[in-house]
Amino acid sequence: MGSLRIFAVAFGLTTAAVGGVALAQTQGGPISALKGHDSNAPIDVASDRIEVQDRADRAIFAGNVKVRQADLTLDTERLTVAYTSAGNLEIQRLDASGGVTVRSPSETARGDFGVYDLNRRLITLIGNVQLQRGDSRIAGARLTIDMNSGRAVVDGGPAGVGQSGGRVTGHFIVPQRRGS
Secondary structure, three states, rough: OHHHHHHHHHHHHEEEEEEEOOEEOOEEEEEEEOOOOOOOOOOOOOOEEEEEEEEEEOEEEEEEEEEEEOOEEEEEEEEEEEOOOOHHHHEEEEEEEEEEEEEEEEEEEEEEEEEEOOOOOOOEEEEEEEEOOOOOEEEEEEEEEEEEOOOOOOOOOOOOOOOOOOOOOEEOOOOOOOOO
């Protein structure tokens, strides 16, 4: 059983809930709580500063950036919004940097950088990734959540200074059982 599958099983046994990216055990494997997330819902953004680069079809938000789309929130220091402006303004992708926190109703995911590709319905966090639900957590180099299938994958990445040697690590809380 792989680390992510163990993580999903442990999360399925944990009853505490926190904001972020959900994993649960089902027939097909780990499922993110973001499966079925409405990526067509309006996106609200607040920040200290905005720079619109209309010819490049992008806007850059800086300083204490807060993003909300339905039950999904994203906090970061810098956000680049790529859009198309043929007719109506249509957001294609959000690129976040400067520490990224993504929350859903049941889990929290953190990383150094994040990409939310609205067309492909993928969220990717890269660098010092941590995924937490209750007191259980998993760490790795990259987290990818496919909101179409609900599949979430954590990769360990290459070994490096201050990293876990290219491996995914986890700490899982086991529910207390009565009797022996």
